[in-house]
Amino acid sequence: MSITLDQVTKHYGGVPVVNDVSLDIGDGEFFVLLGPSGSGKSTLLRAVAGLTGVDHGRISLHGHDVTHVAARKRGVGLVFQNYALFRHMTVADNIEFALRVRHVRGRVRRQRRQELLRLVALEGMDQRLPAQLSGGQQQRVAVARALAHKPEVLLLDEPFGALDAKIREELRRTIREVQRELGITTVLVTHDQDEAFAMADRIGIMNLGRLLEVGAPHDLYSRPATRFVATFLGAANLLLARRTADGIQVAGATIAAADRTSAENEHEVVAVVRPEEVELAPARSALTTNYLASGVVDEVVFTGALEKLRVRLDAAAQTPLLAHSGADGEAVELLQVTRTQHEQRGFGVSPGQNVAVGVRRVHVLPTPLSSFTACAASAQLAQELSREPLLTELAARMKTRITTRCEPKLGVAEADGETAADFVGTTVIASQTDCAHRAEWLLRRGARDLLVLPTGAAAPQRVLIHWMGEAARGATLAISASVLRHVPAEAVYVGIFPGQGSGGRRPHGIRELLDARSEAQVAHGLEMRTELRFGEVAEELARRLAESPAQMLIVGVTDLARFAERFRKLLDGGQWPVLIVHRGAP
């Protein structure tokens, strides 16, 4: 491996800017770090270059740990967005800078300079000053300069940011050619997905300091695992669907599930429909694909090769479409569609026209959190709960919706009691006295994921994770990973064992923690720290939660026996949000 990052973390003023990032980049690979501004990608790059220290974790280059090695000894080349050329030096002096520092003889220097200038197609520009070159040429010089000392790793920090489209494309090609010719391991940081697609062997997508997904461009585009990647990489329509025995059910359509079939019973999932996978036809019978719904064309934009449309689906009871943020940040509930010239000729549409909408391909996100349902004893309380800041923030970040549900008999024990009701997504209740009791009531009636939310809870800075019973482990980890992708917090797995923690229990406990950590990392891409505690589970968790503010608990349970009694300490009037993941025996 050329570059190995192991749990790299960097805080600025207490906020994790880079959060537990682990990554391997192979020899000669062109790796693109893609993310919106403020996602921590540039900080990560600077950490690899050695210009920024890390608070935690290790960085290795070619098998050597360089975490504490100064930038000038790391042997990397770095190219900046603003070129960072030495303005008082000629092109020749700029390029030879690294060689002069190393006291390389003049003849060798000149030879290397010529070589590099040829490589970036700037022959004969030796004696120019940076100010006399165009932006594109300056960046070429910067690339040549960064390669002069034959670094083993080339790092590019938004190198095309300041250039116009035409030059950008040209320089992209040059850099890709240079990279291929030299076979140098390269990391490029950008917020431009076209750039990432055009250049990358592999793309790593960052958001809120976390590395969400890593993969080949095509794989990431066609099979994203997270909402963020699905919507950031190209356009995507997110729809709430149900996974049933027959396949994926979206609105009117049931589409055979091509991907892995889940042994779990029917539940709500989030489906991705790419705009180009949508078919429009004058009537349902004319569709060649699965009928989704009927709708009205809201907007048609001609963009040359493609036509971009927005279609308002008919409000049949409830639209499955999840609102996405428009360009102005306003929520829009319109289906995005792109059509080729060929499709346009087959069936031309104009705004206001009624159309039948079909989908060719649906991708189901493996994310376990689909939507939220605020549940309370009265409609008004449920409304209030649905406006809780933490809940609305979570829903906004997850690009999902909050519905309300009124359960007048919430928590009232009845003789005919445990009839399973239809609970979809994550159920949310307010934290109050005797809510452990209410929680048990809901869990016994089929709520799978239950969020107990204190009034006015703030976004957590630390999420504690624990599960009681192995059957809940997978789901707890999956849900924790999903939550942590949307909240900039650190994850801590708290392993709790009965007794005092003496003798032979400790090694056993530590082994279990390490297993949990590696499973989280491998199966869910979740980096978490671990803590070992001894004592009674609920008591220890409550104690841990009380230690510092702004913490949240995600706890997996399998067994509901004496639930309210066991969880009273954790839930009743608690100051912290608790997400209960119930799996196993129904």
Place this chain on the structure above:
Amino acid sequence: MSFRAPSVLPGFGLTFGFTTFFLSAMVLLPLAALVLAAGSMHWSDFVHVVFSARALGSYRLSFGASFLAASINLVFGFIIAWTLVRYDFPGRKLIDALIDMPFALPTAVSGIALTTVFAQQGWIGRYLEPLGIKVAYTWLGVTLALTLISMPFAVRAVQPALLEVQRDLEDAAETLGAGRFYVFRRIILPTVLPALLTGFTLSFARAVGEYGSVIFIAGNLPMKTEITPLLIVIHLEQFDYQGAAALGLVMLVMSFTVLFAINLLQTWGRRRHLQAANS
């Protein structure tokens, strides 16, 4: 060069007129009067005044001490500016404001303050005395006073230039393998050199013209600690206006020569830069 309006902004004629008028009235006219006054002397008298041993001694002190003061300010002014620009620490704003104090203080006050501190019985002077170092009433005191009153010029000239040195440049140099000193010598220094020279020039110019603070600490012994401006005042006190004008003319010519030389040096530096670029 032509006098056609060089930009789209109107009013070139008017502003140029004001410029020449003000320069003439405030600078050129008094200077011309000075030259005229000196010119009305007999040649031998002129030489006698200007090349007297006492005058030569005062030139040496005035220009020597000013040069020394400006050099000291070049180094320490840079360090102060660097500290203020690059680091954030409690009291930074206060220190930044303190820099300008010598501007605002009547120079006589500075002189008296320095004398209090550095006289034989002064706070610091009494400890220097046993070491054989005398500050007050020697050339050392003169240099000290000139350094104090010209320090703000050096700091204020370098500060904005340092602000403009991009951190990225240093980062780039570092990834290319350069150590701190190398980065300083090859990247930072060349970038701020013009500003440093300007700071030096301003400091020097200010120091040469200084009178108020020096006379308190210098002791004013002829040939030893007598600066040229003081000599001029002495001539004036003896109603020898022509002698004073003659000495003034010499100062004028010498100051102008030095400043012009530094200006040329800067232009030359810029041009060499461009030539390297065009060849």
